[in-house]
Amino acid sequence: MSPLLNVENLVTWIASPKGVISAVDDVSFSVDSGRTLALVGESGSGKSMTCLSVMGLLPESGKIGAGRIEFKGENLLAKTPREMERIRGSQIGMILQDPMTALNPLFTIGDQVAEAFRREKLSKAEIRDRVIDVLRKVRIPAPDKRLGAYPHQFSGGMRQRVAIAINLASSPRLLIADEPTTALDVTVQLQILELLRQIQGDTGMGMILVTHDLHLVSRFCDDVAIMYAGRIVEAGPVSKVFNAPEHPYTQGLLDAVPTLDQDAERLALIPGNPPTMHNLPGGCRFEPRCPVSLGQCASEYPEWYRLGQDRRVACWQMKQRIA
Amino acid sequence: MHRKAREPSVMTRFIFFRTQQALVTVFLVTAIIFVIIRLVGDPTHLMLPPEATEADRALLRDEMGLSDPIPIQYLRFVGDLVQGDMGTSYRFRRPALDVVMERLGATLLLTSLSLGVGTLVGIPLGVASAVRRDTVVDILAKGVAIFGQAAPPFLLALLLVRLFSVELRWLPTSGYGSFSNLILPALALGWYSAAGILRLTRSSMLEVLGSEYVKMARIKGLPAHVVIYKHALKNASLPVLTFMALQFGILMGGAVAIEAIFAWPGVGKLILDSISNLDYAVVQAAVTVSALIFVGLNLAVDILYAIIDPRIRLG
Numbered sequence: 270m271s272p273l274l275n276v277e278n279l280v281t282w283i284a285s286p287k288g289v290i291s292a293v294d295d296v297s298f299s300v301d302s303g304r305t306l307a308l309v310g311e312s313g314s315g316k317s318m319t320c321l322s323v324m325g326l327l328p329e330s331g332k333i334g335a336g337r338i339e340f341k342g343e344n345l346l347a348k349t350p351r352e353m354e355r356i357r358g359s360q361i362g363m364i365l366q367d368p369m370t371a372l373n374p375l376f377t378i379g380d381q382v383a384e385a386f387r388r389e390k391l392s393k394a395e396i397r398d399r400v401i402d403v404l405r406k407v408r409i410p411a412p413d414k415r416l417g418a419y420p421h422q423f424s425g426g427m428r429q430r431v432a433i434a435i436n437l438a439s440s441p442r443l444l445i446a447d448e449p450t451t452a453l454d455v456t457v458q459l460q461i462l463e464l465l466r467q468i469q470g471d472t473g474m475g476m477i478l479v480t481h482d483l484h485l486v487s488r489f490c491d492d493v494a495i496m497y498a499g500r501i502v503e504a505g506p507v508s509k510v511f512n513a514p515e516h517p518y519t520q521g522l523l524d525a526v527p528t529l530d531q532d533a534e535r536l537a538l539i540p541g542n543p544p545t546m547h548n549l550p551g552g553c554r555f556e557p558r559c560p561v562s563l564g565q566c567a568s569e570y571p572e573w574y575r576l577g578q579d580r581r582v583a584c585w586q587m588k589q590r591i592a
Numbered sequence: 593m594h595r596k597a598r599e600p601s602v603m604t605r606f607i608f609f610r611t612q613q614a615l616v617t618v619f620l621v622t623a624i625i626f627v628i629i630r631l632v633g634d635p636t637h638l639m640l641p642p643e644a645t646e647a648d649r650a651l652l653r654d655e656m657g658l659s660d661p662i663p664i665q666y667l668r669f670v671g672d673l674v675q676g677d678m679g680t681s682y683r684f685r686r687p688a689l690d691v692v693m694e695r696l697g698a699t700l701l702l703t704s705l706s707l708g709v710g711t712l713v714g715i716p717l718g719v720a721s722a723v724r725r726d727t728v729v730d731i732l733a734k735g736v737a738i739f740g741q742a743a744p745p746f747l748l749a750l751l752l753v754r755l756f757s758v759e760l761r762w763l764p765t766s767g768y769g770s771f772s773n774l775i776l777p778a779l780a781l782g783w784y785s786a787a788g789i790l791r792l793t794r795s796s797m798l799e800v801l802g803s804e805y806v807k808m809a810r811i812k813g814l815p816a817h818v819v820i821y822k823h824a825l826k827n828a829s830l831p832v833l834t835f836m837a838l839q840f841g842i843l844m845g846g847a848v849a850i851e852a853i854f855a856w857p858g859v860g861k862l863i864l865d866s867i868s869n870l871d872y873a874v875v876q877a878a879v880t881v882s883a884l885i886f887v888g889l890n891l892a893v894d895i896l897y898a899i900i901d902p903r904i905r906l907g
Contacts, residue, residue, distance in 0.1 A: 324811065326807060326810055326811070328802075329725070350816075351815075354810075354813045354814070354815055354816075355813060356813070357810065357811055357812070357813040358812060358813020358814070359813065362811065363811045365804050365807065365808060365811075367804060370803065370804040370805060371804045371805055371807075371808045372805055372808065373805040373808075373809070373823050373827070374805075374827070374901070374902070374903055375826050375827055375900060375901060375902065376823075384809075384812055384814060384818075385812050385813075387814070388813065419902040419903070421902070421903050432808065435808070435811075435812060436811070439812075439813070
């Protein structure tokens with residue numbers, strides 16, 4: 270069975286005043302129906318640009334340089350803008366990071382949800398019923414009374430529910446959630462993610478969850494891809510990657526997560542900072558910060574090493590380990 | 593239900609509050625012009641023959657109420673004003689308000705047509721140049737804007753007269769009464785208006801097009817024209833609306849020069865003539881009426897703003 274979404278060797282360029290950078294560089298992953306992939310990485314590691322590439326919504330300065338994006342076996346990069354509009358409106362949805370700015374302040378909630386039904390030829394009354402129905406699904410209380418309300422009358426959590434409702438309207442097969450809870454309170458975070466998981470259980474949609482919160486990854490995701498400076502450095506099922514991280518960056522990330530039974534006074538941290546995208550190291554991008562760097566790391570980007578069926582790591586250390 | 597019952601009262605209070613503010617502004621404007629015109633000179637010098645004695649002038653000043661302290665004079669002016677009396681023009685020997693109202697139509701026709709030209713050119717070009725940033729459309733639009741803002745309306749007027757009246761002989765050089773008389777002055781002033789509206793629409797659209805809710809609208813799969821004209825333009829139009837109301841005042845000022853060039857019988861020309869003749873009543877009446885129009889228009893925009901933006905209406 271071919272995966273729902275298959276991204277292969279994606280390269281996305283962003284033009285900036287300082288020159289063109291590869292915000293996404295040779296990124297490959299796939300998402301199956303009913304499963305959730307976590308894209309994990311620091312700010313600027315290319316997570317959001319990867320998602321916008323899939324949506325066909327790169328900013329004007331962005332351009333896909335190479336690679337393939339296949340959705341249900343079809344190449345999205347060959348679609349016209351109008352075909353992509355149709356696919357976004359019916360097949361692939363996306364939830365944005367900040368619910369406070371994601372809804373248009375000048376239109377009612379009802380109107381903004383109703384727009385998502387515009388492709389279906391329905392009467393006004395039918396659309397109203399569908400809007401109420403989908404708002405109920407995201408557990409907005411008394412939805413029939415809230416249709417005339419404006420976004421500023423809703424809390425952040427409620428607005429994110431509305432954003433989810435807008436996406437659910439078209440029963441998407443794939444939902445991309447770009448840090449959907451980063452801007453929300455912790456308790457609301459869990460409610461929103463539980464809601465998404467329950468919807469996924471009902472509809473069998475595939476999900477990509479972009480986050481830098483490793484707790485959320487272990488709790489809500491099936492697979493994980495760790496990104497660093499535009500590249501994926503390690504990917505595989507969450508349980509396997511988190512139990513036995515192979516890439517030094519993944520190990521560093523997991524060591525930096527605080528736990529309750531930890532005695533250490535200070536959290537472990539990865540020394541140094543991520544490289545600027547304008548001035549990337551010639552070899553492995555993590556090499557300048559890597560505690561176990563080898564001679565060739567500084568000059569050659571590591572190959573992929575496969576561990577079993579479903580895990581891969583891009584690190585020269587694996588050469589000796591596997592050989 | 594609860595919300596529906598409360599909404600009008602919020603709106604009514606909003607309008608009441610803004611109207612109060614507007615009236616205060618008008619009174620401040622009248623007070624300032626009242627004092628300034630009295631600093632310019634004494635009209636009795638112009639009204640009486642040069643051989644008149646100082647005693648004759650004092651008598652006339654008493655008669656006109658000009659020998660009282662200025663605050664007393666102003667209170668009398670306000671007292672008359674609220675009854676609709678703005679004094680009598682010594683030059684026209686008629687109520688000053690009548691003199692102004694006769695000329696007001698010509699000025700309002702010119703300024704509103706100019707603003708119309710500005711809006712019809714500025715907004716579509718501004719949207720197009722934001723949506724097609726850095727293309728030929730954008731460069732052309734920038735050219736229109738830069739020329740309109742750099743060249744003062746009177747210079748544009750002279751260039752237009754040169755081209756369309758002198759060289760091509762399509763339109764009259766000046767005059768009042770037919771539509772062909774209106775085209776050149778409205779173009780000269782309208783171009784200036786279009787330049788500002790275009791630039792503000794462009795920058796406002798660029799900001800809105802980069803917003804998250806526009807991204808969300810595209811995620812919904814809405815076609816580009818719905819995203820641009822429904823979601824983006826409605827938000828982008830708010831600052832443009834305010835700007836247009838302010839600009840109407842600027843156009844009324846700019847109309848002074850245009851009226852002089854095209855021999856357009858408007859208020860601008862009347863104010864100029866009345867200042868040089870120290871016709872206090874007409875200057876005061878003209879400024880008061882202009883201030884009322886300007887403030888009234890801004891009030892209307894504030895109310896329109898509240899109708900468009902629910903955060904102001906209910907917040």
